[in-house]
Amino acid sequence: SQQGEEDPQALSIQEGENATMNCSYKTSINNLQWYRQNSGRGLVHLILIRSNEREKHSGRLRVTLDTSKKSSSLLITASRAADTASYFCATDAGSGGYNKLIFGAGTRLAVHP
Amino acid sequence: DVKVTQSSRYLVKRTGEKVFLECVQDMDHENMFWYRQDPGLGLRLIYFSYDVKMKEKGDIPEGYSVSREKKERFSLILESASTNQTSMYLCASRLAGQETQYFGPGTRLLVL
Numbered sequence: 001s002q003q004g005e006e007d008p009q010a011l012s013i014q015e016g017e018n019a020t021m022n023c024s025y026k027t028s029i030n031n032l033q034w035y036r037q038n039s040g041r042g043l044v045h046l047i048l049i050r051s052n053e054r055e056k057h058s059g060r061l062r063v064t065l066d067t068s069k070k071s072s073s074l075l076i077t078a079s080r081a082a083d084t085a086s087y088f089c090a091t092d093a094g095s096g097g098y099n100k101l102i103f104g105a106g107t108r109l110a111v112h113p
Numbered sequence: 114d115v116k117v118t119q120s121s122r123y124l125v126k127r128t129g130e131k132v133f134l135e136c137v138q139d140m141d142h143e144n145m146f147w148y149r150q151d152p153g154l155g156l157r158l159i160y161f162s163y164d165v166k167m168k169e170k171g172d173i174p175e176g177y178s179v180s181r182e183k184k185e186r187f188s189l190i191l192e193s194a195s196t197n198q199t200s201m202y203l204c205a206s207r208l209a210g211q212e213t214q215y216f217g218p219g220t221r222l223l224v225l
Contacts, residue, residue: 040219045213089154089155101158
């Protein structure tokens with residue numbers, strides 16, 4: 001089964017609104033990453049949060065991590081039409097230097113002008 | 114900037130054909146990965162390679178093989194394509210010891 005599971009599966013908002021996506025996972029992790037995928041394209045790394053961090057910011061992105069609940073959230077503030085994409089969380093739980101990422105199924109975000 | 118390229122954006126093959134998907138990265142990354150992406154399932158790891166001539170099975174290696182003869186190139190091989198291998202295939206690379214993976218644009222494969 002998947003390590004990371006995003007919620008909601010789909011989100012539709014108006015430009016200027018905030019978008020919040022959640023990710024839950026099952027096992028202990030070294031870090032959790034968020035990626036974006038524009039329609040039919042490859043994934044682009046957005047932000048990484050380590051297991052000893054609780055919150056991280058990058059521009060309009062804010063990520064939180066609650067290791068006790070094994071969950072993370074991605075907040076996009078003041079959304080734009082260009083933010084329309086699928087967003088994936090990926091957990092890194094490896095050891096010994098052979099770290100693999102396990103991806104969730106993603107949240108499809110639609111931002112309407 | 115890291116650039117990961119994949120040989121084809123779209124590919125149509127027939128059942129039973131041998132299919133080669135090529136991935137090339139230009140940043141001297143040691144680690145390379147092949148994923149398939151299906152609706153509702155996210156990305157699933159097929160194979161990965163930590164360095165030249167090294168390969169490790171991922172979560173769904175059945176029906177696939179890989180080749181890593183040169184550091185910059187990682188090939189995914191479907192020995193005998195089947196319709197259930199119709200999918201989007203994504204290649205990624207990563208510098209050893211780093212966490213971020215860099216993805217190619219993907220190859221959408223249709224097996225008829």
